[in-house]
Structures are given as structure tokens and as C-alpha cells.
Amino acid sequence: ERFRHYGSDVVQVPVQSIAISPAGAQTVFQGLTLQLAATVKDGNNNILTGRTISWTTSNPAIATVSSTGVVTGAALGNAQITVECEGVTSSVSVTVLPRPVASVGLSPNPGTVKMGSQLQLTLDLKDSDGNQLTTTGRSVVWDSSNKPVATVQDGVVTGITPGNATITVTVDGKPASVVVTVTP
Numbered sequence: 542e543r544f545r546h547y548g549s550d551v552v553q554v555p556v557q558s559i560a561i562s563p564a565g566a567q568t569v570f571q572g573l574t575l576q577l578a579a580t581v582k583d584g585n586n587n588i589l590t591g592r593t594i595s596w597t598t599s600n601p602a603i604a605t606v607s608s609t610g611v612v613t614g615a616a617l618g619n620a621q622i623t624v625e626c627e628g629v630t631s632s633v634s635v636t637v638l639p640r641p642v643a644s645v646g647l648s649p650n651p652g653t654v655k656m657g658s659q660l661q662l663t664l665d666l667k668d669s670d671g672n673q674l675t676t677t678g679r680s681v682v683w684d685s686s687n688k689p690v691a692t693v694q695d696g697v698v699t700g701i702t703p704g705n706a707t708i709t710v711t712v713d714g715k716p717a718s719v720v721v722t723v724t725p
Contacts, residue, residue, distance in 0.1 A: 556592060557584040559624055559631040567633055569604065569614040570640040572672075577610040577633065579624040594626040604635050614638075617678045639678045643669040645717035647710060652721040654691065654700040660721065662696045666712060682711045690723050700724075 560580045569575040577596075581589045596606040599621035605613045606622050614637035623632040646665030654660035664681075666674040683693045687706035692699050698708055700723035709718040 554583045554587075554589065556581055556589060556627040556629045558582045559594070559626055559629055561622075561624055561631050561633045565633070566636065567612075568636045568638050569612055571614045571617060571637055572640065573614055575612045575614075575635070577606070577612060577622060577624075579610065579626070579631070581626050581629075592626050594624055597623050597625070599623070604637055639713075640668045640672070640674060642666050642674060642679070642713045642715045645710065645712050645715045647708070647717045647719045650719040652698065652708070652719050653724060654698055654721060655724050656700045656703060658700055660698040660700070662693075662698060662708065662710075662719065664696060664710060664712070676712065679713050680711075684709045684711075691721050 562578050562580065567575055579594050581592050581594065583589055596608060596610050598604055598606045603616050603618040604620040605615055612622055612635055617637055617639060619634060619636050621632050622635050623630050644667045648663045652660050652662065664676065668674055683696065685691050685693050685706045685708055687704065690702055690704035691706035692701060693708050698721050703723050703725050705720055705722050707718050708721050709716055
């Protein structure tokens with residue numbers, strides 16, 4: 542029973558609560574979307590339909606939300622998404638994460654550097670759709686298999702003594718490596 546009748550006046554049952562689904566804190570990948578839905582209920586826990594609801598975001602630079610509850614991850618960080626109906630509100634926390642790395646490439650492969658010189662390696666990160674990714678917000682670990690021959694820091698290889706070293710980078714748990722030859 543949606544309406545109570547008082548003589549000739551029709552009074553709408555007031556909104557008591559709004560539930561957002563999926564419930565709880567949510568994550569969305571940068572550049573991708575997440576669909577939220579709102580269920581409006583009265584004081585007897587009956588679902589109310591046909592009510593006007595509005596969605597807002599606490600930080601549109603991090604996550605935007607459409608009038609139908611579609612959240613889009615804009616930048617890495619956190620935002621509160623709030624739904625409102627007739628003065629009753631409900632919120633959910635959304636964390637925008639970097640899209641998962643599907644492939645890691647390193648170039649040049651193989652690499653060559655003179656003793657006492659440096660070689661800048663180029664990192665090529667892609668997601669499962671082949672989109673280019675950045676290292677922002679990711680774990681990036683560089684290592685050299687033969688530190689007396691070559692060291693590496695932030696992708697810059699320094700040739701120490703002639704020989705070969707395998708330079709490995711691991712991005713969010715995904716490895717890639719190149720063999721670097723140090724020449725006299």
C-alpha cells in the first residue's frame with residue numbers, strides 16, 4: 542500500500558532508508574566503470590518505486606557518477622558516492638585503482654652499455670585490452686643478476702665492468718627482463 546487516504550487527500554509514504562548495492566566499500570579501475578543501484582524503502586521496509594533519486598560524488602577529479610549510478614574512475618584515490626531521495630541519503634566509499642598490468646615490456650632488448658656509462662631502459666606496460674599504462678600507484682622493483690657488472694636504479698643501468706647482467710623489472714608482480722652487455 543503506497544498511499545494512505547485521508548478523505549480526499551493522498552499522502553505519499555515517506556522514504557525511510559536507501560540501500561546502495563553492491564554494499565560496502567567498492568573499487569573501480571581507472572578509466573573503467575562500476576554500476577551502483579539504489580533501493581528506496583519506507584518505514585515498514587517496503588520497496589518504494591517511482592521516487593526521484595540523485596547521485597553525487599565528493600571528488601569528481603577522482604570518480605564521477607552519472608544520474609543512473611554509473612561510477613567512472615577518473616584518477617587514483619578515494620571518493621564518497623552519495624545517493625539522495627527526499628532528504629534521506631546513503632553513501633559508499635569508492636577507491637580508484639590502477640588498471641591491472643597484463644604485460645610488461647623492456648627495451649632495448651638486448652642492451653649494450655660502455656663501462657662507466659649509463660643506459661636508460663624503457664618500460665612498456667599494457668592492460669589486457671592492450672591499452673598503455675603508467676607506473677603511477679604501482680609497485681616497481683628493479684634488479685640486476687650481476688651487480689659487479691651492472692647496477693640498475695629506476696630503469697637506468699650503469700656499466701661497472703665488462704660482462705653480462707640480466708636486468709629484471711617486476712611491476713605489480715609481473716616480471717620482465719633484458720640481458721645487458723657491458724663493453725670496455
